[in-house]
Amino acid sequence: MQEFLVEHGLPALFLLSFLASTLIPLGSEWLLVVLLLNGSAPAAAVTTATVGNWLGACTTWAIGVWGGPFIIRRILRISPPDEERAERFYNRYGSWSLLFSWLPVIGDPLCLVGGLLRVGFLRFSLLVFTGKLARYAAVAWLTLRAAS
Secondary structure, eight states, rough: HHHHHTTTTHHHHHHHHHHHHTSOOOOOOHHHHHHHHTOOOOOHHHHHHHHHHHHHHHHHHIIIIIIHHIIIIIIOOOOHHHHHHHHHHHHGGGGGGGGGSSSSSTTTHHHHHHHHHTTOHHHHHHHHHHHHHHHHHHHHHHHHHHHH
8 A cells, every 4th residue: 555655646645644634543744754755846745745634624624513513423433521621622722722733643633623613714724724734844844854
């Protein structure tokens, strides 16, 4: 599977970044690193990963907005204590916490709770896109610096 993803370059990076930003537990940074080390243009790779990851986060946000409690409890099986913990986090730190939507484990639930609590799409997009761009740019910079 890894060879397939590397072979397909930026489209594979987009797809993996998208899926990694939904509630599916995947990572996309490794493919960004491999593509950069294989000579992909850094700006194109970072942009592709960021847009894919942001669109995946938007999908998770939409699940929260339109799916509501039924999807959370019946399909995603998020427990009431986990849901309460996320709401407390939002109440404490507000929508600014969406800047950390790139973090493993808590990032996707942050986007879901953003939808549940009806954070406006423009605010959601700006915060999430900024956080994800910063993460992919940092990974690219560190990769290219280490490679030189």
